[in-house]
Amino acid sequence: MGLLDVAGLTSGYGGPPVLHDIDLTVGESEWVTLLGANAAGKTTLLKTLIGVLPAASGAVRLNGREIQALPPEERLRLGLAIVPEGRRVFTRMTVQENLQMGAHLFGGGRAEDFDRVYSLFPRMAERRRQKAGTLSGGEQQMLALGRALMSRPRLILLDEPSMGLAPKLVAEVFALLRGILTEGVSILLVEQNAKMALKSSARAYVLRLGRMVLSGSSADLAENPEVRQAYLGG
Amino acid sequence: MYALVALGYTLVYGIIELINFAHGEIVTFGAFVGLAVLAALAGTPLSAAATALPAAFLVSMAVTALLGVTLERFAYRPLRGADRLMALISALGASIFLMNAMMLAIGRDSKPFPAYLSEPVLQRGDLVVRQLDLFLIGLTILLCALLDLFVRRTRIGRAMRSVAQDQEAARMCGVSVNATVSITFVLGSAMGAAAGILNGLYYGVIRFDMGFLLGIKAFTAAVLGGIGNLRGAVVGGFVLGISESLIPAILAAPPFSVPEIFDYKDAVAFGILILVLMVKPSGILGEEVPEKA
Amino acid sequence: MNGPRAATWLLWAGPAFVLAWVLGFLLTPEVRGLAEPQDFAGLAGLAALAAIAWCAWRALDRRGLLTVFDEARHRAPAQFGLSVLLCAAVFPLILAQLGKYYWIHVGALSLIYVILAVGLNLVVGFAGLLVIGFAAFYGIGAYAAAIVTTEVGDLPHMIWLLIPAAAVLSAAFGVLLGVPTLRLRGDYLAIVTLGFGEITRIVFTNWDTLTRGPRGISGVGSFQIGGWNLMHPLDVGPLRLDGDTQYYYLILAAALLGVFLAHRLNHSRIGRAWVAMREDELAARSFGIDVARCKILAFAIGAAYAGVAGVFFGSLQGFVDPTSFSFLESVLILSMVVLGGMGSLSGSVVAAVLLVILPEKLQMLRDYRMLIFGLLMILLMIVRPQGLIPSRRRMLELGSRPG
Numbered sequence: 001m002g003l004l005d006v007a008g009l010t011s012g013y014g015g016p017p018v019l020h021d022i023d024l025t026v027g028e029s030e031w032v033t034l035l036g037a038n039a040a041g042k043t044t045l046l047k048t049l050i051g052v053l054p055a056a057s058g059a060v061r062l063n064g065r066e067i068q069a070l071p072p073e074e075r076l077r078l079g080l081a082i083v084p085e086g087r088r089v090f091t092r093m094t095v096q097e098n099l100q101m102g103a104h105l106f107g108g109g110r111a112e113d114f115d116r117v118y119s120l121f122p123r124m125a126e127r128r129r130q131k132a133g134t135l136s137g138g139e140q141q142m143l144a145l146g147r148a149l150m151s152r153p154r155l156i157l158l159d160e161p162s163m164g165l166a167p168k169l170v171a172e173v174f175a176l177l178r179g180i181l182t183e184g185v186s187i188l189l190v191e192q193n194a195k196m197a198l199k200s201s202a203r204a205y206v207l208r209l210g211r212m213v214l215s216g217s218s219a220d221l222a223e224n225p226e227v228r229q230a231y232l233g234g
Numbered sequence: 235m236y237a238l239v240a241l242g243y244t245l246v247y248g249i250i251e252l253i254n255f256a257h258g259e260i261v262t263f264g265a266f267v268g269l270a271v272l273a274a275l276a277g278t279p280l281s282a283a284a285t286a287l288p289a290a291f292l293v294s295m296a297v298t299a300l301l302g303v304t305l306e307r308f309a310y311r312p313l314r315g316a317d318r319l320m321a322l323i324s325a326l327g328a329s330i331f332l333m334n335a336m337m338l339a340i341g342r343d344s345k346p347f348p349a350y351l352s353e354p355v356l357q358r359g360d361l362v363v364r365q366l367d368l369f370l371i372g373l374t375i376l377l378c379a380l381l382d383l384f385v386r387r388t389r390i391g392r393a394m395r396s397v398a399q400d401q402e403a404a405r406m407c408g409v410s411v412n413a414t415v416s417i418t419f420v421l422g423s424a425m426g427a428a429a430g431i432l433n434g435l436y437y438g439v440i441r442f443d444m445g446f447l448l449g450i451k452a453f454t455a456a457v458l459g460g461i462g463n464l465r466g467a468v469v470g471g472f473v474l475g476i477s478e479s480l481i482p483a484i485l486a487a488p489p490f491s492v493p494e495i496f497d498y499k500d501a502v503a504f505g506i507l508i509l510v511l512m513v514k515p516s517g518i519l520g521e522e523v524p525e526k527a
Numbered sequence: 528m529n530g531p532r533a534a535t536w537l538l539w540a541g542p543a544f545v546l547a548w549v550l551g552f553l554l555t556p557e558v559r560g561l562a563e564p565q566d567f568a569g570l571a572g573l574a575a576l577a578a579i580a581w582c583a584w585r586a587l588d589r590r591g592l593l594t595v596f597d598e599a600r601h602r603a604p605a606q607f608g609l610s611v612l613l614c615a616a617v618f619p620l621i622l623a624q625l626g627k628y629y630w631i632h633v634g635a636l637s638l639i640y641v642i643l644a645v646g647l648n649l650v651v652g653f654a655g656l657l658v659i660g661f662a663a664f665y666g667i668g669a670y671a672a673a674i675v676t677t678e679v680g681d682l683p684h685m686i687w688l689l690i691p692a693a694a695v696l697s698a699a700f701g702v703l704l705g706v707p708t709l710r711l712r713g714d715y716l717a718i719v720t721l722g723f724g725e726i727t728r729i730v731f732t733n734w735d736t737l738t739r740g741p742r743g744i745s746g747v748g749s750f751q752i753g754g755w756n757l758m759h760p761l762d763v764g765p766l767r768l769d770g771d772t773q774y775y776y777l778i779l780a781a782a783l784l785g786v787f788l789a790h791r792l793n794h795s796r797i798g799r800a801w802v803a804m805r806e807d808e809l810a811a812r813s814f815g816i817d818v819a820r821c822k823i824l825a826f827a828i829g830a831a832y833a834g835v836a837g838v839f840f841g842s843l844q845g846f847v848d849p850t851s852f853s854f855l856e857s858v859l860i861l862s863m864v865v866l867g868g869m870g871s872l873s874g875s876v877v878a879a880v881l882l883v884i885l886p887e888k889l890q891m892l893r894d895y896r897m898l899i900f901g902l903l904m905i906l907l908m909i910v911r912p913q914g915l916i917p918s919r920r921r922m923l924e925l926g927s928r929p930g
């Protein structure tokens with residue numbers, strides 16, 4: 001049994017389900033990648049996992065505890081955090097306030113967590129009084145990641161953190177994620193940048209039209225002709 | 235005083251983007267609760283201004299906050315995420331319902347509000363400054379400052395701002411939207427209650443439908459200052475209050491000499507509203523917020 | 528009974544049933560309180576009528592006849608229109624035979640409200656713009672009629688000219704209000720119209736030289752055809768039509784025309800543009816719909832309806848004063864639209880008639896009327912936003928909405 005176990009999950013936006021019968025596992029300190037084309041249901045899956053979308057049926061277990069009926073704040077308390085698609089930092093708040101929001105359930109942030117995030121992202125420390133809206137795209141992505149780290153998660157859900165970033169910055173993000181992994185935090189990464197994601201992760205899943213169609217070790221999937229053709233550019 | 239009422243609109247609008255039509259009635263309700271407390275204390279040793287007024291304010295703010303939360307729970311929450319038009323109609327229904335409920339409970343007549351703090355502190359010719367005037371201005375500024383501090387500096391205030399900006403992202407940070415909206419209504423309604431009592435003290439009478447016009451004017455103040463912006467609401471409130479007394483006075487005096495203008499005093503606020511919407515819809519302190527569908 | 532025949536049968540039986548029901552309703556004693564035996568008889572009668580309506584509705588619904596009726600109505604609109612027209616035309620004649628002249632007056636009033644509700648529904652229901660001070664436009668029409676006919680002198684046929692004039696005047700005010708709020712969200716429009724309604728009332732009350740202030744204006748001119756004044760009793764064979772009855776027919780014609788035009792508008796290019804705009808302004812814009820023009824148009828047309836209704840009102844009553852155009856009046860009209868179903872013309876018609884005659888019967892609830900309207904608005908929005916008689920289009924939209 002892993003840290004996160006998803007069994008038979010069906011979910012959507014109230015109309016016909018977007019996700020059908022999803023099974024997925026993320027182990028302790030494991031990096032799992034989720035691949036899929038646009039509109040395959042990747043973001044829907046992450047939103048259902050964090051709890052902003054309700055699950056229609058199926059079970060989500062975190063550390064063996066069923067969480068599919070819990071509101072997001074309970075899931076955050078149990079060690080889940082998310083870096084949402086498109087960063088979604090609070091642009092009209094300062095950097096510091098954004099980080100405080102990340103630790104909202106924990107009294108607005110412990111000093112050592114601020115220190116940790118600021119040491120991971122020295123640029124954030126320089127701009128802590130600036131409005132997040134004045135940051136560059138890459139900096140906002142770092143801020144979103146820092147915000148997620150503030151709640152000391154055991155599993156971080158990342159939704160396309162490399163979107164819209166320059167290659168150099170993407171590499172930086174991945175390096176950071178590897179660092180976080182070594183601290184014992186698990187990662188579930190949704191990515192378009194399949195090559196890099198598969199290189200960094202242990203296992204991977206492929207989602208197509210709302211169903212899991214492939215799973216296996218990242219190395220195997222990277223060799224899979226279907227995956228190569230669809231996500232790795234032939 | 236407009237500033238205080240305007241704060242209620244702006245708070246709610248800023249968070250859930252709904253014009254709370256019933257806010258004017260909330261203010262009236264607060265005034266009546268305050269009156270009830272003052273009436274209950276009359277004749278007891280606690281009837282002095284120093285004890286009776288704080289009691290009236292505290293009780294009224296608490297009770298009115300409860301009403302605000304109830305209102306949100308039953309009339310607005312079920313419609314969150316639904317068509318905006320429906321929420322607006324529901325808000326209007328709530329306003330009509332409350333206004334008529336108060337009329338049935340209290341009657342159509344104006345109720346006299348006991349006079350407090352009416353001794354003049356300064357008298358120079360026609361100009362009389364009563365204690366009450368200072369109290370009114372002082373309390374308004376104090377409450378506005380406290381609210382501003384609360385929203386800017388506390389954890390809950392941060393949560394309110396995050397919900398205002400991006401509800402889903404706020405939920406992803408573990409903010410409970412329902413709880414936050416409830417708190418918003420608590421604050422807005424409590425401010426409204428204070429405004430209601432001040433209104434009663436100032437004019438000496440209150441009526442079941444006074445919230446209606448007050449509501450329109452306060453909304454004007456909120457728009458004037460830039461809706462959704464707390465400091466803007468305060469500025470807008472003061473600007474509106476001053477224009478309302480100055481503009482008719484100017485038009486009544488030479489060279490315009492239109493003494494009938496005082497009959498239309500209530501129209502001034504409305505004229506300002508239209509003017510602001512035409513010239514600078516984002517208000518004095520408003521950020522340039524593009525139109526949303 | 529086979530399908531088409533049942534449908535034809537229903538087309539005639541339906542309105543006839545409604546007519547019988549309304550008459551039964553009118554003959555039920557008034558409920559003024561809960562003291563007299565008459566009150567209880569009235570209550571019992573109303574309850575029985577409500578039960579009959581409910582049972583009939585359920586029975587039809589269960590046997591799928593409502594759908595048949597609905598389809599028949601759309602397949603043979605002329606036949607349906609004729610059947611409704613016939614029932615509406617017989618209505619005052621029966622009442623006159625029974626000596627219930629007051630109810631003919633109420634009938635004429637409710638037809639005025641039909642015009643108002645349909646007009647407001649165009650703005651709120653179709654175009655999705657919440658207008659609250661609708662009574663202001665109504666008042667402008669009524670005051671225009673009153674002022675012109677009393678000040679300028681009551682020339683024989685001038686009031687006919689006043690109908691288009693009032694329509695244009697009200698529409699102009701509508702445009703005046705609509706323009707500054709166009710670029711903004713609908714919420715602003717709601718509050719601006721609310722304020723406008725108040726201002727109009729203040730002006731009516733205070734502009735003594737023109738409106739005679741709170742005393743109002745009496746002696747508003749009446750409609751004439753040739754040398755004939757519609758307010759004078761008219762003998763047609765054995766029948767004597769009093770002024771109210773003739774006005775009833777006049778306003779009925781106007782209301783029918785109004786509903787017909789609204790119906791045509793709804794199914795025209797403009798109607799579709801309105802719905803598109805209400806659903807998604809951005810998308811509508813990207814399809815080349817001139818959103819600003821559409822809004823202004825909706826606004827102007829709605830205001831024009833109210834202006835026309837105002838002329839009829841002023842002339843029917845012969846008297847106008849500011850209290851007839853208060854905030855409560857706006858709320859009443861809005862309640863009709865909401866109750867009948869936003870975007871549903873037949874709903875507006877039924878709700879308008881219902882909300883005019885129901886309070887006449889339930890006198891004891893008079894004071895609670897507004898309270899009930901307020902509650903109704905909230906509850907309807909939450910429980911049944913499509914209203915009593917949902918429009919087909921709206922039903923589809925709401926039915927398919929997730930959640």
